[in-house]
Amino acid sequence: MDMLKKFVKGKKVDRHFKRTGPGAKLSDGASSSQPSVVSGSMQGSRDEDRVHASDVAAQAALKRMLGNEPTVSSSQKKIQMMAQRELEQERRERESASAKFSDDIKNLRVGETTVHELDHSNAISSVKFTCELLGDEMALPKDQLRSYLESYLRDEMEEEGVVPATLMITSLNQTEQRKIAMETIRKYLQNILENQSEPKFRKIRMSNKAFQDRVFSVKGGREFLEAVGFEEKEETNPEGIKEMYLLMSESAALDDARLIQALELLDGATPLALKVARDTKTFTLKDGEKISSPKLPSDFFNITGEELKKEQERMTVQVDRMTTMRTREMREKDSKQAEYRYKYSLVRVRTADKCLVQGVxxxxxTLLAVRQWLHSLLSQPEAQFDMKDAAIGTFKDETKSLAELGLVPAVTLHLDMKQDVNLPILSEEVMREAVPFSIE
Incomplete structure (x- = not known):
């Protein structure tokens, strides 16, 4: 396990020094005579400090939420009034849409399936992921990220050997495949350790069906065996036919320390976690511009095309539930069902200075994760704010998940600053990436 952690940490350090560039000698007189220039890497360091500060600020913000309200200036009141008007307008539009939705559902006939294309169809093409080993800057759709990760680990095989092979087994295969492969490889190594003088335990016939199904078909399986000392060679089998085998030499079999270390590594290995990338986008809004509903990619949903009819029936039931009293237990059950139906949520946050940020x-x-993300985007990361929904208002418990709060599969929130802040509300780095919302 320590070897795995050291490997991942080492790659993170390598990335840091690649961004930093070559060093300079302290005795270099030229450096002392020239004015200092803030490099991109130093700026990156400041960005990391700012993000770290934003995380701390987000944690502190929760503790302050129930505290005394700060004094509100006239300019802040004006911003709050503008935000309140927008919330009221959204609430009225939502009520109108809900009424129309009820009428539409009543007119639906069983067996009909209508797919409506929503506006703003280019909101997001697919959900992207990152992993600790490759760094947050490498954000790709899951299949592409796995393919890149496999290529990266294969490149590392020449130098690191058993560690990248182990990560290939744990991170690039299905759970059951991984489990069977690890059990089989573990048995191979244990047999060698317990019978070091027996050649038969150091020989694996590559055409053997059990080996093909359990190890060879698993990514990283053969690579792991080669990393611990097995070599591919041709030998004549008992029937006199030449076949390919994986063979381990007697000297390699006597290397107890190496084999035991490989076993421990295999036993302690866990898959590299893939994290949902925020894929942050920034938009500028026109006066009074309405934020249209996004068309979401299929990645967001657990349901398939064949389940559209069932979804239609579910919508009918949902309208009925909206018009009846719901107990807390019933609402919690509904939120759990929503969590099973949706995998991701597209969160949009509107600011008072006509900007919109979007993240996945x-x-x-939890909603707290959204708060932490927002802190990292602000020009003043320590600034206090509320997140408001047109229907719910201010959220009382930010430790609840987005599914529990019903903020799936997409939601638009309003950022309500609790104090005067310098405009723009979002940082310069974020605003540099902004594009007009209407052209997306």
């Missing part, structure tokens, strides 16, 4: 979250992440 897992439905199991």
């Amino acid at each position: 979250f897992s439905v199991g992440e």
Whole structure:
């Protein structure tokens, strides 16, 4: 396990020094005579400090939420009034849409399936992921990230050997495949350690069906065996036919320390966790511009095309539930069902200075994660704010998941600053990436 952690940490350090560039000698007189220039890497360091500060600020913000309200200036009141008007307008539009939705559902006939294309169809093409080994800057759709990760680990095989092979087994295969492969490889190594003088335990016939199904078909399986000392060679089998075998020499079999270390590594290995990338986008809004509903990619949903009819029936039931009293237990059950139906949520947050930021979250992440993300985007990361929903208002418990709060599969929130802040509300780095919302 320590070897795995050291490997991942080492790669993170390598990335840091690649961004930093070559060093300079302290005795270099030229450096002392020239004015200092803030490099991109130093700026990156400041960005990391700012993000760290934003995380701390987000944690502290929760503790302050129930504290005394700060004094509100006239300019802040004006911003709050503008935000309140927008919330009221959204609430009225939502009520109108809900009424129309009820009428539409009543007119639906069983067996009909109508797919409506929502506006703003280019909101997001697919959900992207990152992993600790490759760094947050490498954000790709899951299949592409796994493919890149496999290529990266294969490149590392020449130098690191058994560690990247172990990560290939744990991170690039299905759970059951991984489990069977690890059990089989573990048995191979244990047999060698317990019978070091027996050649038969150091020989694996590559055409053997059990080996093909359990190890060879698993990514990283053969690579792991080669990393611990097995070599591919041709030998004549008992029937006199030449076949390919994986063979371990007697000297390699007597290397107890190496084999035991490989076993411990295999036993302690866990998959590299893939995290949902925020894929942050920033938009500028026109006066009075309405934020249209996004068309979400299929990645967001657990349901398939064949389940559209069932979804239609569910919508009918949902309208009925909206018009009846619901107990707390019933509402919690509904939120759990929503969590099963949706995997991700597209969160949009509107600011008072006519900007919109967009990020992707897992439905199991808490609203606090959204707060931390927002802190990292502000020009003043320590600034206090509330997140408001047109229907719910201010959220009382930010430790609940987005699914529990019903903020799936997409939601638009309003950022309500609790104090005067310098404009723009979002940082310069974030605003540099902004594009007009209407052209997306």
